[in-house]
Amino acid sequence: MASFDKADIEKLIDGVLPWPATQDMLKSSKDEDRFDKYVEIMQARVEFDDPILLPLTPDLYIVNDNGERVVKCTCGQSFGDYRVNWKLSALIYVRDDEEKMSQVYVGREMPDPSWLQLREYICPNCGRQHEVEAVPRGCPPDFEFLPDLDTFYSEWLGRPLPDTVAFEDKTLEKINSW
């Protein structure tokens, strides 16, 4: 595959290709420079100065915030340690009855609200909706993506991060501390 230049990467991000294709491009890359260009573009778009370590979604990033690896929204709002499901720090709007469900299932078959609910995860600072999840009642929030940052930097990019942290899901630890 030909090397992507910055304009190509910018097009990918802007939705000429869907997000999975963007991730594919990064995964299949032998040209690690692509990742750097990609991060450079995103860094220019966000409203914070902490260096981006890895984009998670179009509006969520793992960043280096004074030595701590935390998840931040484009607006700069922190969602805490990246090893804790960021959804725990979001505002959550739950649609769990027919009236609330019918606002989004207009003209489509609505799931049965007695067993399924819709959860919208929203940034408490800027109001961006980061994720919508349709799950059975009582189901814990899905933790979609816990990347092994140290392996990514050392083995894929060939430049280990200056510090390493234990690669583990700390979500339950956080819940237990409540």
Ligand SMILES: [Zn+2]
């Ligand atoms: Zn925000």
